[in-house]
Amino acid sequence: MNTPPFSLFLRLRQACLELGELSRSLSLRERLLTGLVQGLCAVTAATLGYYAARLLGFGVGFWAAITAIAVTQSHYADVLSLSRDQLIGALIGGAFGLASAVWGHDRFPVYMLAVMLGMVTCWALNFGGAGKISGITTTIVMLVPIGGSFAHIALMRIFEVALGAVSALLVIRLAAWIEARLVPQQAPPAT
Numbered sequence: 001m002n003t004p005p006f007s008l009f010l011r012l013r014q015a016c017l018e019l020g021e022l023s024r025s026l027s028l029r030e031r032l033l034t035g036l037v038q039g040l041c042a043v044t045a046a047t048l049g050y051y052a053a054r055l056l057g058f059g060v061g062f063w064a065a066i067t068a069i070a071v072t073q074s075h076y077a078d079v080l081s082l083s084r085d086q087l088i089g090a091l092i093g094g095a096f097g098l099a100s101a102v103w104g105h106d107r108f109p110v111y112m113l114a115v116m117l118g119m120v121t122c123w124a125l126n127f128g129g130a131g132k133i134s135g136i137t138t139t140i141v142m143l144v145p146i147g148g149s150f151a152h153i154a155l156m157r158i159f160e161v162a163l164g165a166v167s168a169l170l171v172i173r174l175a176a177w178i179e180a181r182l183v184p185q186q187a188p189p190a191t
Helices: 005-024 028-056 062-071 076-104 108-124 128-143 150-182
Strands: none
Touching: 028 062, 028 150, 062 076, 062 150, 076 108, 076 128, 076 150, 108 128, 128 150
């Protein structure tokens, strides 16, 4: 597809506006129920990720909980896509953060270069959505004062992100299974 980038941007913007209109057209009751289900799924996934990380000795567990909340969506395919971006971003950011921390520990320009190279790498590999996560992971590895080696910090972040993503995938799969059994399916409108 050879659509100019600006045209793609306009189409995406229009789709976002239409999605926003659809969301605003829901009744207060529907919005509250949707928020309740999303909140319950996010908290369940965060709890699962947090305690799994603690049980496995991967650190304090908060990155697993944060990742689980960040990727929890109402559809499994969306969770899968966001989880992939989280994991790839954590791997790339962890690698750049670790290499840069070893090479240029305490040099802020090295940190800035590492963040930028991680983001460019994500885009070059066609995982643009992982770019921000890569930058966040590099920041954690290089700037957050946590005891331990840079390698240990990078590996714990990657493992906790993976646990959080898997937790969200499991919870959303379970929620879809429960919904299929408890909520009657509506027939499509007749045309």
